[in-house]
Amino acid sequence: MNLSNVCDEIKPSAIRRMFNKALEFDSPINFALGEPDFTASDNVVEAGCKAIKEGQTKYTANAGILSLRRAISNNLEKQTNIFYEAETSIVVTPGAMGALYLSLKTVLNKNDEVIINGPYWTNYVQQVILNGGKPIFVRTLEHQDFDLDLNALQNAVNTKTKAIIINSPANPTGGILSHNTLQAISDIAIRNDLFVISDEVYKYITYDGHQYKSIAEFDGMKERTIIVDSFSKTYAMTGWRVGFAAGPAEIIGNITKFQEDTAACAATPCQYAALEALEGSQNHLKHMVTQYKMRRDYLCNAINSTPLLSCNVPKGTFYLFVNIRDTGMTSEAFAMSLLEEKQVVVVPGTAFGEMGEGYVRISYATSMETIKEGVSRIQEYIEKIC
Numbered sequence: 001m002n003l004s005n006v007c008d009e010i011k012p013s014a015i016r017r018m019f020n021k022a023l024e025f026d027s028p029i030n031f032a033l034g035e036p037d038f039t040a041s042d043n044v045v046e047a048g049c050k051a052i053k054e055g056q057t058k059y060t061a062n063a064g065i066l067s068l069r070r071a072i073s074n075n076l077e078k079q080t081n082i083f084y085e086a087e088t089s090i091v092v093t094p095g096a097m098g099a100l101y102l103s104l105k106t107v108l109n110k111n112d113e114v115i116i117n118g119p120y121w122t123n124y125v126q127q128v129i130l131n132g133g134k135p136i137f138v139r140t141l142e143h144q145d146f147d148l149d150l151n152a153l154q155n156a157v158n159t160k161t162k163a164i165i166i167n168s169p170a171n172p173t174g175g176i177l178s179h180n181t182l183q184a185i186s187d188i189a190i191r192n193d194l195f196v197i198s199d200e201v202y203k204y205i206t207y208d209g210h211q212y213k214s215i216a217e218f219d220g221m222k223e224r225t226i227i228v229d230s231f232s233k234t235y236a237m238t239g240w241r242v243g244f245a246a247g248p249a250e251i252i253g254n255i256t257k258f259q260e261d262t263a264a265c266a267a268t269p270c271q272y273a274a275l276e277a278l279e280g281s282q283n284h285l286k287h288m289v290t291q292y293k294m295r296r297d298y299l300c301n302a303i304n305s306t307p308l309l310s311c312n313v314p315k316g317t318f319y320l321f322v323n324i325r326d327t328g329m330t331s332e333a334f335a336m337s338l339l340e341e342k343q344v345v346v347v348p349g350t351a352f353g354e355m356g357e358g359y360v361r362i363s364y365a366t367s368m369e370t371i372k373e374g375v376s377r378i379q380e381y382i383e384k385i386c
């Protein structure tokens with residue numbers, strides 16, 4: 001068939017390959033999940049059901065229901081001290097992915113370069129390519145607690161650079177960009193007239209008092225930053241598909257226009273559920289973060305006391321990026337062999353770009369019982385190859 005060239009440019013992710021391979025085994029221990037093992041809280045589920053029963057099942061405005069945009073605006077103002085006008089500067093989208101895709105559509109021309117902090121969530125690359133842009137990678141460094149290599153960032157900027165995507169707290173490393181790094185990125189963005197797309201979907205999943213700060217809060221940044229966020233991770237609502245973009249009115253207006261031509265709007269009952277998630281009790285979120293922290297602590301201790309393996313203690317998210325270099329194996333070989341020998345599924349670091357070589361990602365969005373069984377299998381595996 002004579003299809004678009006982009007069909008060949010977009011490759012299925014290595015995470016998908018691991019999932020497919022894992023299907024060959026009866027009941028593997030799955031550390032590959034990129035979503036909370038919790039479900040949305042009862043009040044959120046009830047709000048979604050109520051909306052359906054009350055007939056809130058038609059299209060909404062392309063930008064989403066105003067009450068939800070107002071709640072997002074209040075929440076952002078509380079968190080960042082920045083006011084985003086609900087009517088003009090916020091658009092509700094099908095997940096953060098919807099917001100990210102249309103943000104890139106709004107700012108990119110063909111062959112514009114987009115800098116991505118890596119190891120990175122793979123969809124950034126695919127979305128940049130789908131929008132005709134060229135992804136350029138700048139690494140975050142393990143020995144700097146997965147903060148950005150600022151020299152590399154400075155060197156990556158040229159006249160074709162249009163935007164920088166940052167993700168903090170980051171998938172897959174669990175790192176949080178430091179205040180100094182955010183300031184340096186802001187300076188570079190302002191000096192070179194760049195947009196910053198700030199993916200903040202893990203902003204509430206942080207530990208040990210690590211406070212999240214949005215780059216939009218830095219001087220001169222609100223007018224060039226698009227905040228991309230969603231209800232997926234914060235409220236365990238991955239399948240509900242509600243996210244949003246907040247940014248300059250001109251950009252949000254264009255995203256809203258494009259949304260009319262693509263999804264039309266985020267699913268209506270889910271928007272009402274998201275409204276309840278923001279306005280109702282935040283206890284479920286607190287409970288989830290407490291559980292993630294207990295799991296993180298257990299896993300970090302176990303991994304760091306296992307020969308050949310080590311990891312930084314993640315500051316946020318529910319991922320552990322484990323250094324496996326001392327095994328002498330590639331990430332992919334390690335992950336495949338661990339699966340075949342012990343039926344434990346981890347994601348090879350290279351699923352997050354070449355910079356992920358030498359690592360595997362373990363998701364602790366799974367029960368403590370599963371984590372304990374998985375850890376003991378990993379330790380048996382390491383004993384065998386030692």
Ligand SMILES: Cc1ncc(COP(=O)(O)O)c(C=O)c1O
Pocket residue numbers: 034094095096097098121167170171199201229230231232233238242243
């Ligand atoms: C960094 C990052 N951004 C965005 C998303 C997608 O979020 P959503 O479900 O809201 O589209 C994910 C999902 O794994 C993610 O890890």
